[in-house]
Amino acid sequence: MIKVANLKKSFTGQAVLRDISLNVAPGELIVILGESGSGKSVFLQHLIGLLKPDSGSIEIDGVDITTLSERKLLKLRKNIGYLFQEGALYDFMTVYENIAFPLHEHTRLRLKEIKEKVLNILKLVGLEKAGMKFPSELSGGMRKRAALARSVVLDSKILFCDEPTSGLDPKKSKEISDLINDISRRSKCTTVITSHDIYNSFRIADRLVLIDHGQIIARGKPEEIELSSDPKVKEFLI
Numbered sequence: 001m002i003k004v005a006n007l008k009k010s011f012t013g014q015a016v017l018r019d020i021s022l023n024v025a026p027g028e029l030i031v032i033l034g035e036s037g038s039g040k041s042v043f044l045q046h047l048i049g050l051l052k053p054d055s056g057s058i059e060i061d062g063v064d065i066t067t068l069s070e071r072k073l074l075k076l077r078k079n080i081g082y083l084f085q086e087g088a089l090y091d092f093m094t095v096y097e098n099i100a101f102p103l104h105e106h107t108r109l110r111l112k113e114i115k116e117k118v119l120n121i122l123k124l125v126g127l128e129k130a131g132m133k134f135p136s137e138l139s140g141g142m143r144k145r146a147a148l149a150r151s152v153v154l155d156s157k158i159l160f161c162d163e164p165t166s167g168l169d170p171k172k173s174k175e176i177s178d179l180i181n182d183i184s185r186r187s188k189c190t191t192v193i194t195s196h197d198i199y200n201s202f203r204i205a206d207r208l209v210l211i212d213h214g215q216i217i218a219r220g221k222p223e224e225i226e227l228s229s230d231p232k233v234k235e236f237l238i
């Protein structure tokens with residue numbers, strides 16, 4: 001369970017998050033939609049403790065993470081899968097090594113078990129033939145899939161994905177959205193995705209949250225948002 005209450009954040013006097021409150025139920029898949037610069041990435045960075053709010057709280061499974069020490073935050077992050085907006089694969093490692101890395105770092109699995117897990121996940125994301133390639137040798141869509149594989153390899157119960165479809169064509173966007181949806185449902189992950197991708201967000205989300213200038217302007221099931229008469233919501237959905 002994630003409970004965000006009255007979160008506020010400014011950078012050099014500019015308010016970026018203005019009093020955001022949001023609960024995410026266990027196993028729920030939420031997509032946060034909003035224009036560029038509306039505060040989506042800043043919000044997600046707060047959820048993993050990379051940024052501290054000016055005020056407000058973020059409870060994850062009963063613990064307020066805004067007051068945790070760096071050491072406790074590191075421990076918390078082991079239990080959270082995080083797909084960065086830019087993918088953030090290590091350029092000097094192959095795809096296989098990138099995905100195996102969290103397993104070497106955070107588990108005591110033996111080499112054979114790691115290999116089995118990595119090969120399974122490569123297959124799941126359709127990269128079984130790309131394990132020995134370096135990130136620079138992949139297409140944008142393949143890089144996103146490799147980064148997604150790395151973010152879910154520890155079987156975390158919480159998954160955050162920042163713009164998983166940005167820069168991809170409609171077919172690839174649909175593929176990666178379906179993949180995240182499958183992985184999230186399969187492992188009953190509590191999932192928060194940020195996106196501009198209205199079409200795929202409506203297809204996969206349990207609930208949508210629209211943010212505008214750091215404020216939530218609408219939230220609800222896709223069919224509820226679709227019927228909204230709020231002019232700002234309608235304008236965003238065009």
Ligand SMILES: Nc1ncnc2c1ncn2[C@@H]1O[C@H](COP(=O)(O)OP(=O)(O)OP(=O)(O)O)[C@@H](O)[C@H]1O
Nearest residue numbers: 011016034035036037038039040041042043085163
């Ligand atoms: N570390 C930072 N220091 C100062 N300002 C920041 C920082 N991070 C983000 N901002 C500002 O906060 C605002 C929101 O940025 P954010 O990255 O959250 O937008 P976004 O909704 O994720 O946009 P996009 O859809 O383009 O990814 C922007 O005006 C940005 O310049």
Ligand SMILES: [Mg+2]
Nearest residue numbers: 040041085163
């Ligand atoms: Mg962003």
